[in-house]
Amino acid sequence: MTIPQPMLATARLRLLPADPALAASMLEHQLRNREHFAPWDPTPGEQFYTETYWTMQLRQRARDWEDGGGARFLLAAQARPERVIGTVSLSNIVRGVFQACHLGYGIDHAHQGQGLMREALEAAIGFAFDELKLHRIQANYQPANVRSAALLKRLGFVVEGRAKDYLYINGAWRDHVLTALTCPHFDSRALLG
Numbered sequence: 785m786t787i788p789q790p791m792l793a794t795a796r797l798r799l800l801p802a803d804p805a806l807a808a809s810m811l812e813h814q815l816r817n818r819e820h821f822a823p824w825d826p827t828p829g830e831q832f833y834t835e836t837y838w839t840m841q842l843r844q845r846a847r848d849w850e851d852g853g854g855a856r857f858l859l860a861a862q863a864r865p866e867r868v869i870g871t872v873s874l875s876n877i878v879r880g881v882f883q884a885c886h887l888g889y890g891i892d893h894a895h896q897g898q899g900l901m902r903e904a905l906e907a908a909i910g911f912a913f914d915e916l917k918l919h920r921i922q923a924n925y926q927p928a929n930v931r932s933a934a935l936l937k938r939l940g941f942v943v944e945g946r947a948k949d950y951l952y953i954n955g956a957w958r959d960h961v962l963t964a965l966t967c968p969h970f971d972s973r974a975l976l977g
Contacts, residue, residue, distance in 0.1 A: 788801070789801035789802070789846070789849040789855055790911075790915075792857065792907045792908070792911055793862075793907075794903045794904065794906070794907050795862075795903065796861060796862055796900060796903060797859055797860065797861060797862060797900060797903055797904055797907075798859070798860045798861075798862060798865050799857035799858070799859060799872060799904060799907055799908065800857060800858045800859075800860055800865070801846070801849065801855075801856070801857065801858075802842045802845035802846045802848075802849070802856040802857070802858065803842055803846065803858075804839045804840075804842045804843045804846070806842060806858055806868060807835050807836075807838035807839040807841075807842055808835055808838075809858075809866060809867055809868040810838045810841075810842065810858060810868050811833065811834070811835050811837075811838045812867075812868070813867075813868040813869065813870075813871075813892060814832070814833065814838075815833060816892060816893070816894075817890075817892055817893055818833075820892075820893035821890060822954055823926075823928075823929075823953075823954055824890070824926060824929060824953065824954075825890075825953065825954070826951075826952065826953055826954070827953075827954055827955055842856075845873075848875070852877060852879070853875070853876070853877050854873060854874055854875040854876065854877055854885070855873070855874045855877075855908075855911070855912075855916070856871065856872075856873045856874075856875075857871065857872045857873070857904070857908060858870075858871055859871060859872065859891070859900070859904050869891065869892040869894075869895050869900075870889070870890055870891035870892055870895065870900070870901065870904065871888070871889060871890055872887070872888070872889045872904050872905060872908045873886075873887070873888040873889070874886070874887060874908060874911075874912050874916070874918075874921070875888060877916070877918070881975065882919075882920070883917070883918050883919040883920065883970070883975070884918060884919060884920035884921065884922060885912060885916075885918055885920075885921055885922070886921075886922050886923070886924075887905070887908070887909075887912075887921050887922065887923040888923075889901060889904070889905060889908075891904075896931070901935060902935060902938065902939065905935070905939055906939070909921060909939065909965065913967040913969070913970070917970075917971075917974060918967065918970075919966060919967050919970040920964055920965070920966050920967070921941075921964065921965045921966075922962070922963070922964045923936055923941055923963050923964070923965075924947070924950065924960040924961065924962050924963065925960060925961055925963070926953070926958050926959065926960055926961075927946075927959060927960075927961055933961065936963050939965065940965050941963040941964060941965045942963060942964060942965070943961055943962070943963050944962045944963060944964055945961075945962045946959060946960070946961055946962065947959065947960050947962055
């Protein structure tokens, strides 16, 4: 039996598990932020801006949770839980001797600079380390993304290197800065069991 992915709450936010019922709200979020996300995301195809696409995507992200491969959260303000204003994902979860994942995130252009993404990421990091029992979270960003660089630094992520032509984003291969955060209280005895 699969344990349902929990909702996380912070002072100002709800981090809702991926749910196909939120496809319309997710589509509205993407449409509102089309230009805002363009420099940092792959160029989307025509289907990306349809409710059908987001229904399928959220269904797949829910399956990722069931399979143990990821946890995708949709951010909503406590006062308006029906409106998606951002996302946080813990993806590519690998167990065994690695016990790690990749962190991805994005917030609505109208909600930047308010500390909301930091609040959401602190909750997601706590969940990854305390509930999922991961040892390492990796987060990568394009060198020009100074907001992400500053946020990850404030959260304690350490730069580990730079990957040339790492991802094909917005029509070209883009370099990325590679960062990671490790759990200071990871219990390695679980690996021996």
